[in-house]
Amino acid sequence: MGYFSAKVLANDRIHDGVYSMKIAAGTAGVRPGQFYMLMPRAALLGRPLSVCELGDGWIEFCYAVVGKGTREFSQLRENDDIAANGPVGNGFDVDFINTRKRVAVVSGSVGIAPFVELVKRLTCEVSCFCGFHGGSYLTERLRNVSIATESGAEGHKGLVTEIFDPRGFELVLACGSEAFSKAVTLKCKDAGTSLLISLDRHMACGVGACLCCTCATAEGNKRCCVDGPVFWGEDLTC
């Protein structure tokens, strides 16, 4: 909790350019959808990574190697130390979601990560729609999954938004890139289906102080890091 140094327990490649890293940390009260700011040594700012799965004394993150910080993470080995701050953010309210009858989970690429722990805790009827560029990963840890890949390597060839229809669901849960988030938010607005979406914003402090991560809502700017990252789709104006 808070700012701490953790031991890396495992750090394995699970797909081309995608890694799963477990760190030793307490997990009491941590919610799926919350994230940690993990601090690279060779770069300045923390990198936000979502809780993928929680266990007894460990937290798992799944991350795509996209730049300097995540490349450094991918080179960490068992017993290395990493500095972290968290958990940060509101996360998903599992009890509330479980009061809904039919729930859809929609993810773009590594936006699938927060849904591993979440789906584990869901007792309601859930259908998952997961989009990838190339092949899929982590889907075996969800339930009732439909896959879309842009390359056509697996499932539907094309975008996940093409195989997912919000009508018929009481609640949609989503996480992906900014472009993905825009498309899903529009789709749910059109269909009149409630949406809880975890947004992706560039962050600096990860504690709510710098106002670098804001997103526009009906009630004015909110901070993605501490007011989110999970927002109601209908509140977003961006």
Add this chain to the structure above:
Amino acid sequence: MLKVSLCGVELKNPVIMASGTFGFGREYAGFYDLSRLGGICTKGLTLEPREGNSGRRSHETAMGMLNSVGLQNPGVAAFIKAELPFMLGLGTAVIANVGGSEPEDYIKSVELLNGTGVSVIELNISCPNVKRGGMAYGIKAATAYAFVREIKRVCKKPLMVKLSPNAENIIEMAAACEDAGADALSLINTLKGMAVDVNTRRPVFDNVFAGLSGPAVKPVALRMVYEVCKSVKAPVVGIGGIACAADVLEFIMAGAAAVQVGTANFVNPMCGAEIVDELPALMERLGIKTIDEVRGAAL
């Protein structure tokens, strides 16, 4: 050992948290006891509430970062009502950072703050992130002189003017502000910079330009503090890339009365407390008994 005095205000130590990097203190209160700090500067306040800039707001650079937040704040009146009581209870000096566009707005903001418990007003004439965020007053010494005089006339608190490294001539700028009645000077604000996204082939920021801060700017900041300390009598607060106790001493030895820590808070939310802890140990190792003893040693 660590006590310093800044234009009549006693600070427990020379470590102040910089404007825009520490919110209104609330966000860091869970990390450590903020009464250990010398002081906290508020996020830049304007008379009216502001939503700040559109588009991306931060971008990491080599040992630094660019920001384009653009003075998002709840407005002075809302600050006084909702944030200041909490800040005044923290047991550290509160410095209100005031920005704006029109001189009348600055004047009204200062008048509102005159009646509060803030220790110092820091006048931001150096924000590069809003078209009229005060930067207009921070480039030419003559413009700054006229502006600071006007503010000084209404300001009942010690007035600290925050200078921009983008000033035409930092020495003339500092002298002009001192002549106009500034009780202290703080520098530097962020350096004007930019970044291009090679994927979109467009500037990263909607505003094109943004403010550079962090360890990357420290040598430039230190040089400017040194030059200004050589040429003015007013106390100078050094800002720019400070991240550890040794950095603090460098600025003090270059003549600074105190320092502000900004971007380092993002790298390590505990850094304020860690610097305050490290300072006495480092001073002891270097055979330094008080901050005052080494101030300006490098001048």
